[in-house]
Amino acid sequence: LKRRATMKEVAQVAGVSTATVARVLHNNGYVSEEAVQRVRDAIGKTEYNLNVVARSLRQQRTYTLGHILQSMAPNPFFVEVALGAEEYARQKGYSVLSYNVQGSKDTERAAVETFINRRVDAILFTTPVDAANVEFALNSRIPVIQVERPLVPRAHQILVDNYTGATEAVEHLIGLGHRRIAFIGQGAQTLPSTARYVEVERLSAYKDALTRHELPIDPGLIAYTQHYYKLEDRSSLGESYRFTCQLLQSANPPTAIFVTNDIMAAGVLQSIYEANLRVPDDISIVGFDDTYAQFLAPLLTTVRLPMHEIGASAARLAIELIEGQQEEAAEPQKIMTHAELIVRKSTGPVRTDVGLGS
């Protein structure tokens, strides 16, 4: 094998034109049975395979999706979404070029530029960091999909029903008899207001559930980690750990904690482990995402996000838009997906015999 065969060579071997080769390759257009056979043989003989680069240039389509990921590590949420998108895209003949931006606006900008230079057919943001970059992507007149965090109203959106998911979590705890339930969220104050969608929904669900059951909302039981995905130092893990240490040492500690992602839940469990307390005997924990949940001890009760489905939906919408099955209408699409409580082993009835503090 020295050089790769081209269509022209296949045509020569088969004694037909390249147009005919193209016709049998994509089987469209009329071709005589005999010609098909000759071309097939020639393809086999020459070990021909299509040059997708040439096809892309000619068709002005690359069959490639550009996927901008906030950061695949340490949060497996992004990995699972990426996997869902990749699998769906593959099955439709598309490849996906991904770009991890580590939560940086500038890197995200560079990602969009790279994708534009490479003429991807659509850009997916999971999740967008900066609205300006989404706008910039929109300028290219290719489909732009925002996953989970709708920073720009006029771009398409794959959303998650955080409110219902979080409600199930808190209701579950209340149903178990818990009345002092702490809430640990992620970085809402430090986010620009347009980006708070996810965080605000989860906190609202928590407050509404307490209120519905006539339980007080105690500000001392609510905390947010400072950093929104300053991932390098795994700070949100450390912060949820520290806040839990504080809670456990307080005069009137909670009997349950609702943590809005599994990573932070890991930090909570570490604190509890060090305090030599048992879960759920001494305190119940509910996480969110269902990423690390199955790897923790005890197995974490958590609100599962349909990560695969989210990724697949993003890819599906993008491809439908590319292929014109959907009108690129004035209205952006909003696709809602649903979170679901998975009860495992980190939640149990509140202890009535003794208080945690005693």
Add this chain to the structure above:
Amino acid sequence: LKRRATMKEVAQVAGVSTATVARVLHNNGYVSEEAVQRVRDAIGKTEYNLNVVARSLRQQRTYTLGHILQSMAPNPFFVEVALGAEEYARQKGYSVLSYNVQGSKDTERAAVETFINRRVDAILFTTPVDAANVEFALNSRIPVIQVERPLVPRAHQILVDNYTGATEAVEHLIGLGHRRIAFIGQGAQTLPSTARYVEVERLSAYKDALTRHELPIDPGLIAYTQHYYKLEDRSSLGESYRFTCQLLQSANPPTAIFVTNDIMAAGVLQSIYEANLRVPDDISIVGFDDTYAQFLAPLLTTVRLPMHEIGASAARLAIELIEGQQEEAAEPQKIMTHAELIVRKSTGPVRTDVGLGS
């Protein structure tokens, strides 16, 4: 913005030829100061950006690496290697197309075919599943790099010094006074013999360390999970869990366990948690990889693999080979990287007061 500007348009606006535009774009070749200025202006005015697809077709190079990943979930090892490769490649002007094959030979084959059709400049396997697919990739006469698992001797290799890493782990435990140390490995028996590299090295290190200290090798203390990355059901987690349950209930349980990856270590910790034992007070645990280690309770002592460096090395070698800085010699390159024990909180001195069984 209706259509994207081409070089021809830029040339027209600047009043020069496309050759000149290309020269200033890549700044090579002589161009008068004045022409440079006019072209720069024209590029700004037309919002021109290079069409990488066209450049790829012309240059017969795509500035794209194809990265075949065994599976990014649930093992973050692959994610970190991918990140390392992506970052290095980016910095050199390359993009990376990744393809998760979920441990399937057929999917891996499809990945190679996709990459060949898309004319990637090199193919990375992290880690290769089937030697035949590596051979197939090799047929294309592009650089082929195998990460961690050298299935095909004549393809390039990024290796890990598993033996030394595992030795440090076991020596650490022995130094702490442990004499009954269990070993939990992954799927070695079920792997084809050419693929056993990693597993065999780790087991040998374990045995050699025991022997060196005149400790007996007890087959009852050694177990392998059945499945090699049958990931969907997270079975290796479940199997390490079950084996640990057995160990703990045995007549003469170990005082320490060396588990050859952090995922399985998570299963071990779950079993210990359920048995209401404390780590490291009752039993010490050492993992491998440093993936989940920081998320577990207690923080896991583990052998850290330089995952980023592994990915970056793979990308660097590939690019050097592509750009001809290295001769594509008869001899495949073998780059060795080093694992390192990270002592955290899951290991401690053996208990001398009471036996675990008592």
Add this chain to the structure above:
DNA sequence: CTGAAAGCGCTTACAG
């Protein structure tokens, strides 16, 4: 220092 022109490997009207 600069431009005209060929050509990378396809696809796709168009003509027959």
Add this chain to the structure above:
DNA sequence: CTGAAAGCGCTTACAG
């Protein structure tokens, strides 16, 4: 049912 030919947007000898 089939082929000749144009053209996607670049890069790169080559000639001047």
